[in-house]
Amino acid sequence: MGAGMAIDACAREARRYESGMKIAPTPARIAGIAALFLITTPVSAEPPARTAVELAQTGNDLAFSITQGLTTEIGPRMAGTEAESAARRWAVARLQALGFANVREEQFDMPVWVRGEEKAWLTGPFLPQKVAITALGNSASTGVKGIEGDVAYFESFDALVAAPEADVKGKIVFIDHKMQPTQDGSGYGYYGRGRFTGPNIASKKGAIAIVIRSIGTDSHRNPHAGGTNFEAGVKPIPAGAISNPDADQLVRQWRRPQPVLADGDARDPVRMKLVLTPQNLGTKHSGNVIAEVPGSDPAASPVIVACHLDSWDLGTGAIDDAAGCGIITAAAKHVMTAGQPRRTIRILWAGAEEVGVFGGKAYFQRHGKESHAVALESDFGADRVWRVDFKLPDSAKGLADRIATAVMPFGVVRGKQPANGGADVGALIQAGVPAIDLAQDGTRYFDIHHTPDDTLDKVDPAQLRQNVTVWAATLAILANSEDSELP
């Protein structure tokens, strides 16, 4: 650092201004920029500083490096386990090394469920055939000997809801209903009902277990994990998801009218055997990891950007959600490197999202009464941002226009619907904090989401870099927005 330092800071701001990352013209800034134009001879041989967007476009692969490190050195990070705890230590070390401020772990308690053995077979009317299954989070255990029963077939969640108890009682419910991919992921809520609440309904109707076609869009023998919930007073039953090819096989056996080797008219029903031995381990520690880019104006409320550190345990949580942590962190780092923003950027790597958003709730409990300017989350994979949605106060109309203009060159269109935010900032948004979605392309997300296939090779470095660029452009504008624009 030498004589050129103050002038470099001015040059940085000027370049930010020129490149569209407009900074509100506070008196100090005006003076700085004015000073720049008074200089007539170069006083430094250093190259001019670059904007956050320019830095993001240099091919800097920080987001990939974070995604790779977390998935390679830690791997699966199931909430409440030793692996998630190691991931927090890893996160603190990595975020400190990157130069962020106030890096800390904020612990909370949560109930921990872990999977055990997971095996299943189609056992009739044909020879036993193994199927690929995984227990849903909060599934009951079958015991080590397993259970076997006739399958009650339902082509959809709604068909199960409509079914009389007599069709379900004592049987293993199967919900078919193959999820279709969409770019915005909008089918997840619709198809997901079979997983979210199907087991609860099946239990209430007397089913001994439930098996669902995976809530996923791929054709591999990898089941999709995910949580389910039983209402208070409803007995948890064993609940699992089988892979799409296995669900296809079950349906073919179900519909097969005239087997070659059948020896009679009456067809036996399809039967299944399940061995699922998950366990509830009781209350354990989890935690959030927080880091900050400190803003120049301590009175300004921070911009909060979130991802989640935990993952389901079948894969290494690369697209869900190590990549999200990589994206928001790399973008914040680029903004920090380009020059101190006015508002603090608070980075939240939330714990225990997958199993019930315990990290997001813990953050809200601790920080919900603090003012937050705006909340964003990256938790929909690693493919490119294709749309930006806003849920901002009227005062921020110009701000939204500036962001939409800034991200447009990177192939991002402006959506017509309000932003949803993300799970870990959901409580904040519910409480009125403005939100922006940098919506990622989800066309192949549910091929991989929650499966053993969620591994690093599924992350496309080029698309990941586009995410970082779009996030850097957005964060640079948000972190320098005025108090008259955002809370």
Added chain:
Amino acid sequence: MGAGMAIDACAREARRYESGMKIAPTPARIAGIAALFLITTPVSAEPPARTAVELAQTGNDLAFSITQGLTTEIGPRMAGTEAESAARRWAVARLQALGFANVREEQFDMPVWVRGEEKAWLTGPFLPQKVAITALGNSASTGVKGIEGDVAYFESFDALVAAPEADVKGKIVFIDHKMQPTQDGSGYGYYGRGRFTGPNIASKKGAIAIVIRSIGTDSHRNPHAGGTNFEAGVKPIPAGAISNPDADQLVRQWRRPQPVLADGDARDPVRMKLVLTPQNLGTKHSGNVIAEVPGSDPAASPVIVACHLDSWDLGTGAIDDAAGCGIITAAAKHVMTAGQPRRTIRILWAGAEEVGVFGGKAYFQRHGKESHAVALESDFGADRVWRVDFKLPDSAKGLADRIATAVMPFGVVRGKQPANGGADVGALIQAGVPAIDLAQDGTRYFDIHHTPDDTLDKVDPAQLRQNVTVWAATLAILANSEDSELP
């Protein structure tokens, strides 16, 4: 059957002649065709009979139906097991129902190996991470408690061959070397050496076990099964294949220079734990299933067409090789329906191919001294035929030209290399029987081959139908070829 029958037979032959499925003009045929042109008034309201190719093009989905039935009703068909035995009963019933002649099972004995538990972990230098593994056929067991050891990394099979014993002794050998896809599958021999003979070499150099990167081209957490062999006198060791993403992870851990949470300079080696408990069950029955389209000339040697009925056990053996059985059988059925050929077409659904071509060897032992006109096999998936290769006597030059011309309209080019034949007809070809390859597009074959993903949804019905058409065109010509052309 009425008065039009004899004339219909003539019409069939005439149409075959016209459509390029040229039948050598024997005196009887010339008389028949001549008779056709003498008829001046229609004597039958029945539509004219169609050629085998026309029949194959009607959208008749017999090949798919066979593939679907075998994979749905039987599923995995590991050689020497009850499932393979059920598959033979299924095959006999199905082939009889299709109207083939001389449908029979020909039993033989073979040594049976079956897999047990299959689990593995990367256990160091980081927290344990589970990897997807499958035992190679003929692998030894680790015992239920498993074994753990340092990994000795080799980037290729050749590197293992070149390595001094000291680098291998007491360790778990890992062979990297990622297979690349090719249209003609020609990389299998090269990359496959790590599986075929890597374990034998590792054992001779004192390794406690060997793990290879799967011989496959996909990116899913599904390992590729397949057999290996230990020389007499070499102690079998536990041998497994891990999925490509797991191999990537091992390599990343191997190469990771500065882990975030490392507490020293010296890096511990990558370690693995393996639990593989396969068993040798001793000698059991397997068998071939044979069916025939009887030729009109009992003195003419038959055309033999083969597939294999057994499969590896991780998937349901859809592309390997239920589809092959569907293709050859549907094609033979179309030739039969179009009119009796001169030569018999013998259909061989071989048993126990995957584990050592025991069915092909048993067929040769029993029938090798009989004369065979030509041998073909379909055992490279269900994707389209893109090339035809010949290995025929000089007398068959015209025959090869006719076949190349007949299959050309279906997008099949003529290759410049001699045909290889297939595993189950390998002994016949070795003994001098002419061969033709209808080579299938293998670009995605090794994404699926020997994995849990070998399921019916991977079969493209349109490409399967192209196979049947090309086979029907070829078989119609071969089964009507002259004694002066083929043995």
